[in-house]
Amino acid sequence: MDRRQLMQRSTGLLALAAAVLPARTSAQExxxxxxxxxxxxxxxxxxxxxxxxxxxxxxxxxxxxxAACIDHCxxxxxxxxxxxxxxxxxxxxxxxxxxxxxxxxxxNSDFTPALARTAVDAMEACVKACKPHVDHHVExxxxxxxxxxxxxxxxxxx
Numbered sequence: 001m002d003r004r005q006l007m008q009r010s011t012g013l014l015a016l017a018a019a020v021l022p023a024r025t026s027a028q029e030x031x032x033x034x035x036x037x038x039x040x041x042x043x044x045x046x047x048x049x050x051x052x053x054x055x056x057x058x059x060x061x062x063x064x065x066x067a068a069c070i071d072h073c074x075x076x077x078x079x080x081x082x083x084x085x086x087x088x089x090x091x092x093x094x095x096x097x098x099x100x101x102x103x104x105x106x107x108n109s110d111f112t113p114a115l116a117r118t119a120v121d122a123m124e125a126c127v128k129a130c131k132p133h134v135d136h137h138v139e140x141x142x143x144x145x146x147x148x149x150x151x152x153x154x155x156x157x158x
Contacts, residue, residue, distance in 0.1 A: 051157075052105035052112045058146070058153040059102040062123065065139075065146035066095040069130065072139035083133075090122070090129035091143060097122040098150065116154040123147040123154075 073088035097119040104112040127147045133140035 050108055052108060055101060055105040055112070055116065055150075055153050055157060058150040059098050059105065059119075062098045062143075062146040062150035063095060063102060065143040066091045066098060066126065069139045069143035070095060072137060087129045087133055087140060090126040093122045094119075094126035094143075094147060101154070113157050116157055120151050120154050123151050127151075 069091040070088060073084040073091060076084045077088060097115070101112065101115045101119045103109075104115050109115075124147075127144055130140040130144040130147070134144050135141075
């Protein structure tokens with residue numbers, strides 16, 4: 001079979017498929033998807049009361065502050081300031097554990113208290129590592145303070 005015959009056969013198969021399969025417009029697909037998503041959210045809302053809303057704001061602030069601290073530490077380390085290594089390591093640990101708590105709290109997960117206990121350990125290490133830098137670097141001070149606030153919130157649910 002040459003190329004021209006292959007193209008004609010493919011075009012014929014596409015026409016057959018278009019005739020046989022029901023046509024759905026993108027508007028119909030969007031409406032169906034939206035309806036399915038709305039039904040899922042309604043079912044989820046009715047399943048459990050939101051128990052961890054008190055963690056969301058402090059953990060959002062903590063993850064934002066940790067991210068800024070991480071960026072700042074990386075810049076200083078790239079300039080040869082090795083004193084920031086422990087701060088960077090603890091901010092990375094803090095960031096990953098706090099993001100896990102934030103996600104779990106948002107989803108109303110039963111694992112939120114256990115994750116919050118783990119995050120408290122990471123945030124306490126971050127507070128300790130940031131403390132020597134709070135008078136010199138605003139990013140470290142913000143991270144330090146945000147960790148303390150999130151620790152307080154976590155202890156209420158953990």
